[in-house]
Each structure stands twice: as structure tokens, then as C-alpha cells.
Amino acid sequence: MPAPPPIAVERLVKIYKTVPAVDGISFTLAPGSITALLGGNGAGKTTTIATIMGLVTPTSGRVTVLGAEMPRQRYQVLHRMNFESPYVEVPMRLTVRQNLKIFGELYGVDDLPSRIEQLGRELNLTDLLDRPTGKLSSGQKTRVSLAKALVNNPDVLLLDEPTASLDPDTADWVRGHLERYCRERHATVLLASHNMVEVERLCERVIIMKRGHIEDDDTPAKLLQRYGRSTLEEVFLDVARGNGIESEAAQ
Amino acid sequence: MSAQDVMFSPRRVGAMMLRYWYLLRSSWPRLLDLVYWPTVQMLTWGFLQYYIANNAGFFARAGGTFIGAVLLWDILFRGQLGFSMSFLEEMWSRNLGNLMMSPLRPFEFVVALMVMSVVRLSVGAVPVTFLAIAFFGFNLYALGLALVAFFFNLMLTSWAVGIFVSGLILRNGMGAENFAWSIMFLFMPLTCVYYPVTTLPVWLQPISWALPPTYVFEGMRELLIHKVFRGDLMLDALGLNALFFAAGIIAFLALLRSARRHGSLMQSGE
Numbered sequence: 467m468p469a470p471p472p473i474a475v476e477r478l479v480k481i482y483k484t485v486p487a488v489d490g491i492s493f494t495l496a497p498g499s500i501t502a503l504l505g506g507n508g509a510g511k512t513t514t515i516a517t518i519m520g521l522v523t524p525t526s527g528r529v530t531v532l533g534a535e536m537p538r539q540r541y542q543v544l545h546r547m548n549f550e551s552p553y554v555e556v557p558m559r560l561t562v563r564q565n566l567k568i569f570g571e572l573y574g575v576d577d578l579p580s581r582i583e584q585l586g587r588e589l590n591l592t593d594l595l596d597r598p599t600g601k602l603s604s605g606q607k608t609r610v611s612l613a614k615a616l617v618n619n620p621d622v623l624l625l626d627e628p629t630a631s632l633d634p635d636t637a638d639w640v641r642g643h644l645e646r647y648c649r650e651r652h653a654t655v656l657l658a659s660h661n662m663v664e665v666e667r668l669c670e671r672v673i674i675m676k677r678g679h680i681e682d683d684d685t686p687a688k689l690l691q692r693y694g695r696s697t698l699e700e701v702f703l704d705v706a707r708g709n710g711i712e713s714e715a716a717q
Numbered sequence: 718m719s720a721q722d723v724m725f726s727p728r729r730v731g732a733m734m735l736r737y738w739y740l741l742r743s744s745w746p747r748l749l750d751l752v753y754w755p756t757v758q759m760l761t762w763g764f765l766q767y768y769i770a771n772n773a774g775f776f777a778r779a780g781g782t783f784i785g786a787v788l789l790w791d792i793l794f795r796g797q798l799g800f801s802m803s804f805l806e807e808m809w810s811r812n813l814g815n816l817m818m819s820p821l822r823p824f825e826f827v828v829a830l831m832v833m834s835v836v837r838l839s840v841g842a843v844p845v846t847f848l849a850i851a852f853f854g855f856n857l858y859a860l861g862l863a864l865v866a867f868f869f870n871l872m873l874t875s876w877a878v879g880i881f882v883s884g885l886i887l888r889n890g891m892g893a894e895n896f897a898w899s900i901m902f903l904f905m906p907l908t909c910v911y912y913p914v915t916t917l918p919v920w921l922q923p924i925s926w927a928l929p930p931t932y933v934f935e936g937m938r939e940l941l942i943h944k945v946f947r948g949d950l951m952l953d954a955l956g957l958n959a960l961f962f963a964a965g966i967i968a969f970l971a972l973l974r975s976a977r978r979h980g981s982l983m984q985s986g987e
Contacts (some may be wrong), residue, residue: 482980519818523977526784537977544820553983555816557736564739571732572819598743614815 470533470653471623472497473518478527480513481633482542487513487676495671500644502665504698505675506706509660512553514675515624518656519549531622543622545573550615551626555607558600562591565599566617573618585613585618586641604631604649612640626658635662641668662699672698674705683707729821733829735837743836751841755791759845762787763853765985769853782941783911787939788846789867793930794901795841797874797882799834803895806882808891817982818851823973827966830883831876838872863940866951867933874929875901877965884965884972888981910934930980947983 473495480488488510494526495501505511516522517529520537534542556565564583570578586592589609595604599610608631615623628644629637641664648655660663665672666686674682674689682689682705686698693701703709741747762783807813816826849855859865882900885893907921908930914922925931932954936947976982 475947487980513980514981516980521814521817521977521982522980534906541822547818551814553811556815557740557811557812558734559737559743564736568732568736568739569819571735572729572816572821574726574728574820623910629972671894683746698950712808 469497471532472532473496473656474530475518475529476528477708478514478517478524478529479525480510480522486678487690490515491675491678491680492527493673493683495654495656497654498648499671500648500657500669501671501673502669503656503658503673504660504665504702505673506678506679509675511675512626512717514628515549515551515656515658517545519624520544527687531579534674544624545618546620547624548573548615548618548620549624549626550611550622550625550628555605556599556610556614559598561596561598562586562602563595565610566595566613569614570617575618581617585616589613590639605633605636608632609636609640612643616647621651621653623648623653623655625655627660628657629659629661629664636714637664646667662697662702666698674702674704724822726820726822726917729825730829730832730915733821733823733826734832734859735969737806737829737833740806740837741840748840751795752844755788755795755845755846758791759784759849760785760852763849763855766899767853782808784849784853785857785860785941786910786934787844788857789871789933790839790905791842791845792868793861793904793908795838795869796834796872797879797901798897799837799841800801800830800876800879801882802837802934803830803833804879804886805894807986808886808894814983816927823970827880827883827969830879834875834879834897844936860937860940862937862951863946863959867937870929870933870945870951870954870958873955873962874904877958879902880965880969884969887969888976888979890981904928904930907931913938927957929954934955 467666471494475494476492478488479486480492487490491510491514491550503511503514503557514524517524518531518536520540523537528534532543533544534540560568566582567578574579578687582595583592586595589612591606591613594606594610599607608629612628615625623646632640640692644655645668646692647653657669659663670685672682672684673680684692690696690700693704695701695704697698758761807816848856849857860867878900882893882896885896907925908928909917910930911926912937914925918926932950936950936954939945939947939950
């Protein structure tokens with residue numbers, strides 16, 4: 467029997483009161499792939515990611531992660547997932563080491579002291595491990611959040627703006643680290659980002675959402691070709707402003 | 718079945734307790750706050766009792782009922798507040814999403830909050846009980862096994878209310894935060910902390926008897942005034958507490974499900 471896909475979304479609908487945030491989207495991610503979920507504000511990205519994480523119950527449709535239906539069977543797979551999002555923070559009064567210890571314990575990580583030291587080395591946090599998280603710069607805090615997201619060596623990683631507030635050099639270094647992590651662990655990543663350079667570098671597939679629907683879904687190269695553009699940013703703007711391939715054809 | 722499939726994990730409960738312990742010890746204002754108000758309460762009511770005892774025959778016989786009531790009320794109030802404060806720390810630090818996305822089960826979270834409410838209460842209330850001995854010669858520990866029964870019943874009520882309030886905050890965000898501070902004061906007049914149930918209007922007395930702490934405060938007065946431990950009152954309180962606790966858990970789980978439907982877990986603000 468083949469292994470279930472890391473993430474499968476089937477006809478997902480989420481309606482808040484009367485407002486549809488996500489309106490019948492479907493996609494499946496391949497193991498070991500890095501996929502970008504793009505879209506303007508209110509496109510439905512956050513609701514989609516929250517549903518995959520089990521934080522939101524779908525109005526209809528089905529979401530499975532590693533074969534477990536979310537949120538009903540979430541405890542079968544939560545220890546194999548993790549996430550980073552600007553909507554949540556790592557507690558500020560605790561030191562970096564204390565935070566990683568607590569999250570490591572919650573995720574049942576074996577040999578936690580070694581894992582924390584390893585994350586410290588890999589994410590350049592060794593000198594910061596015993597400092598309160600709240601005293602760090604925003605770039606350092608982002609690295610701590612990433613360390614928390616990687617503490618359990620997740621097979622499925624959900625990232626929302628992972629390099630926001632990082633300087634270009636550190637952001638590039640973090641992207642390199644994520645690339646290496648996914649290659650070595652064969653981990654599947656779903657990434658929401660407004661940084662198109664990041665998406666072009668990291669992602670082999672791009673799903674573009676608009677008003678709760680999937681507007682387009684393809685590799686970066688094919689999207690560029692289809693829209694006749696040289697950057698994903700231009701493609702994104704075309705979709706956001708309704709200058710899609712249909713309107714180009716009409717012109 | 719792997720270790721990850723185990724329904725209840727002491728390791729995860731321990732992790733949450735460690736989180737609150739780190740937080741508590743990192744902040745002296747938090748520690749001071751635990752002791753400050755119980756001390757002020759005990760001193761105020763203790764001096765009042767001292768004054769009345771020297772001016773009225775009945776109160777002279779009712780040695781320690783006010784101080785005893787203050788200390789037991791504080792177990793009830795601080796128990797609930799200790800539970801709710803640990804929960805609110807997660808909202809204030811925007812950490813709830815991290816926890817809800819982790820393998821931590823709701824029941825493990827609740828158990829960690831319950832244990833921490835006892836820890837917080839101990840840090841705050843134990844020094845105050847010694848102050849009561851030093852200032853007024855009132856030794857709460859002289860109540861012996863009765864104190865254990867009082868304490869256990871009051872903590873059960875405080876946890877039931879704390880669990881319900883946490884569910885309200887989960888569902889409604891920080892707009893419901895005030896309930897954490899104020900809900901227990903609804904119990905104060907009805908549970909007859911400082912006076913017998915017979916003081917209440919007749920129509921209000923059944924409502925009072927429907928609340929578990931009423932039995933504890935009545936039991937305390939029986940013990941201090943008539944030197945009789947009423948085990949029947951404690952058993953009645955225990956039965957009611959079982960109902961309150963079950964209702965609190967059911968309400969919490971229902972509010973958590975509602976929060977998932979409404980997307981409230983992603984927003985821990987107003």
C-alpha cells in the first residue's frame with residue numbers, strides 16, 4: 467500500500483458566519499516537496515494553513531496530513547508536524563534554551579539536550595541559548611521560532627513568512643538551511659510568503675489563491691512562461707489585479 | 718502503538734509545569750503578587766475580628782471564624798485565579814497557537830493548570846497562614862484533617878470554575894478576560910463566606926446550598942464555634958463538586974470545539 471500524501475486537501479470549504487474564506491480548493495503535496503501558497507490579504511492562505519494544522523474545523527471538504535484527517539485524527543500526526551507563523555510567538559520571558567526544552571518535551575524529542583545544542587549550532591543561536599527570548603532582535607527571534615519549528619525534526623513543516631524581518635544575508639542563510647533540512651530529511655514544506663525571490667529560490671511548485679479559490683497552480687518556470695513574465699512578482703501582480711491570462715488573451 | 722499515541726503523557730504535563738515554573742521564578746512582581754493580597758485580606762479581617770471579639774460575647778466565642786473564612790475564601794479565589802492566570806499567560810504571550818498545534822492534549826493542559834494553581838496557592842497562602850499565627854494566634858493547621866477536606870473541596874470548585882472561564886476565553890478571546898478576575902465574586906455572597914446560610918432570604922437559601930463552597934464555610938463555622946466536624950457536609954460538597962467539575966470539563970471541550978469552528982484559536986487578541 468503506498469504511503470499517504472504528506473498533505474491532501476479535497477474540496478475544502480471554510481465559511482466564517484456567512485463569509486467564505488476558502489471556497490472549494492483541492493491540492494495534494496508530494497513527499498519531500500517545497501510548495502508556496504501565494505495570495506493577497508484575505509485570499510484564504512492563513513485559513514488553509516490553519517485547517518491543515520488542525521486549528522480550524524472545515525465547513526466541508528477534507529484535509530489529511532500523513533493520512534490522518536484533520537482535526538479529528540490530529541493527535542496521530544501532530545508530533546510529526548511543526549510550524550512557524552507570525553500569528554504566534556515563542557514565550558518572551560523564557561530563555562531560548564528553556565523554550566526549546568519545553569517544546570522538545572511537548573513533542574517527545576529524544577536526547578533533547580543534544581538536539582538543542584545541535585539547533586543552536588545550525589541556526590547560529592549557541593551564544594543566545596541562555597538569553598531571554600524577549601531581549602533578542604527580531605531577526606534572532608525569527609531564528610528561535612525556526613528552531614522551535616525544527617525541534618522535533620518534522621516530516622511536514624508549515625511556514626508562514628519564515629524570513630520576515632530578517633536582513634538579506636540572514637534571510638538567505640535561513641533559506642539555505644531550510645533547503646538543506648528538506649533535502650536531508652525528505653521533509654514536505656508548505657510555505658506562505660510574500661517574498662517572491664524566496665519562493666523562486668525554494669519552491670518547485672506555486673499555488674496562487676485569490677478570494678478563497680485557487681487561481682493557478684504550477685511550477686515557477688511554467689507560470690512565468692504562461693503569463694509571459696520574467697519574475698513571479700509580476701505573475702503575482704497579474705493575478706492579484708485580475709490581469710490574468712484570460713484578460714491578456716482578450717487584449 | 719508508539720509512545721506518541723498514548724492518550725495521557727506525564728512528560729507533556731511536566732513540560733507545561735516547567736514552563737509556568739520558569740515564568741514564575743523569572744519575575745519577582747509575579748511572586749510578590751501571590752502573597753500581597755492574601756496578606757492584606759487576612760490582616761484587615763483579622764483586626765476586625767479582634768475588635769469585635771473584645772466587644773461582643775458571641776464573637777468572643779466564635780474564635781477565628783473571620784480569619785478562618787478569609788483564609789478558606791482565599792483558597793477558593795486564589796485557586797481559580799492561579800488556574801486562570803497560567804492560562805492567561807498563554808494568551809498574553811501569544812503562545813496558545815503553539816500549544817494547540819503541539820501534541821499537548823486539552824486534558825494534559827488542564828491537569829498542568831490544576832497543579833500550577835496549587836503551586837501558586839502554596840507560594841501565596843502558606844506564608845499568610847504563618848502570619849495569621851504570628852498576628853492573631855489563629856492556627857489554620859490546627860483544623861487537622863478537616864482542613865484537608867475543606868481544601869480539597871474548595872480546590873475542586875476553583876478548578877471547575879477556572880476550566881469553564883478558560884473555555885470562555887478560548888472561544889471569545891481576551892474580551893472574556895475580566896471573567897477570570899471577577900467570576901468568583903459572584904460566589905462570595907451566595908456561598909456565605911462570613912455568615913451562616915440562615916442569614917440569607919429563604920428563597921435564596923436553596924441556591925446557596927447548590928454551591929459546594931457553602932458546605933465548606935458552614936462546616937468551618939460548625940468546627941470553630943461548636944467544635945463539631947460535619948463529615949456529611951463535606952460529602953455533600955464532594956458530590957456537588959463532582960457535578961461542577963464534570964460540567965466545567967464538558968463546557969471547556971464544547972467551547973474548544975466552537976473555537977475551532979470559528980477560527981478563534983488563530984487569534985488570541987481581543
